[in-house]
Amino acid sequence: MLEEAIAHYHELLDAETAEASQICLTDGLRERNLFFGNRPLATVLRPRFVTAEQYDLLRSACGLAATAMRRLAAAMLIDPSIQADLQLTAGEQALIAMDPGYEEPSAHSRMDTFLTLDGSSLRFVEYNAESPAAIAYEDELADIFLHLPVMQRFGERYVAAKLPARHQLLQTLLDAWQAFGNTRAPLIAIVDWKGLPTHSEFLLFQQYFHERGLEAIICSPDELEWSAGQLYARLADRRVPVDLVYKRVLTSEFLTHYGDHALEHPLVQAYASGKTCVVNSFRAKLLHKKSIFALLTDDRFQHLFTPEQQAAITKHVPWTRLVRPGSTTYEGATIDLLSWVSANQERLLLKPNDEYGGKGILIGWETDxxxxxxxxKDALHSPSVVQERVEIAYEEYPSVIDGQLQIGRRLVDSDPFLFGSEVTGCLTRLSTVTLLNVTAGGGSSIPMFVLRKREAEVK
Incomplete structure (x- = not known):
């Protein structure tokens, strides 16, 4: 059905409809401030379409992998020796040892995947367990795309259901707050560095929280202070008591920025005291490292997982290992890791163990x-993983360039948002290059819709 639907959508893009749709998209992005820094989030005229069966596959596979990872996290808290395979820093270990006040190690997260157009292949590439972006962006983009003239015409034949997720993020924050034993409404602080390109999303969340009766501020870690058992944010015109931190700042950046004084920072003091709820907690780091896939695919830890989880890992999680001397296993055989990696670059990638935005990734099949x-050699001196190549998804997408409609092939990733171990909503990113990440400086974000034919069209 999808190929037929996409072909129909593109046929609807005559010159007049394409121009009107581009104007509608541009105006919508500007009105809602949907820019990543200075770049518009969406640069194409079609959203991502999936079938109900494909969305169910995303939900089931990601849910099974997420529950398996939570078993790993629980095991690591009982047996810290397992944490050695994550290559945690001393600062990260100290933060993980602190009790966050609620059980879920990663209250909200995102699984980055490739799902092919026909649904025959779903492969994961990494897990953003700490500070996933784009939830608010995707909700806003879905509303804009529904109003495009081409989508209005397309809707005469197909029903496109959007996948909102902001409500689930808010509920996740409130669930963690209630786990603290609180019943009153919290004051929420959205905390990250100043001047980031994602600031526009912080404003969207602030507005969304306000519309639901919750006070919310945006501040940087530098504006926090801890006084007499209370966390405060020092704003230009006032000093605000903070109850709940929606933590968007990455732990690695936080620790690097404050160095030897990081564990004395007001945010950490408030967190350690049990007086301030922080979501995600610092324990999300147990699942956020790229090497979490190495643990998932390592024969040593398969006894921790159910048969269903093991099957999902085998089918969807690529073979991954920390880069270090010694032997390991690949498809049941024992190999010397470094010599095998050296001889098999066409099927492998090298990734820093704790980076984002595509930084430092070396793609074997595009490298001499x-x-x-x-x-x-460099990976041996800086924590890194090697990961097996997965099947990449491609689709044709229309865009208006210099006033002309062009339909070109794009790489497409499908990145479901998880709340606990349940999927609600999905980020979709497009690119013309293998390194598919909007943060890295290119590409486009678009909303995902679950598609079905209207009853009158079903024969």
């Missing part, structure tokens, strides 16, 4: 042998 050898 000398660069790969140097990358492998």
């Amino acid at each position: 042998a000398a660069t790969w050898a140097q990358g492998l």
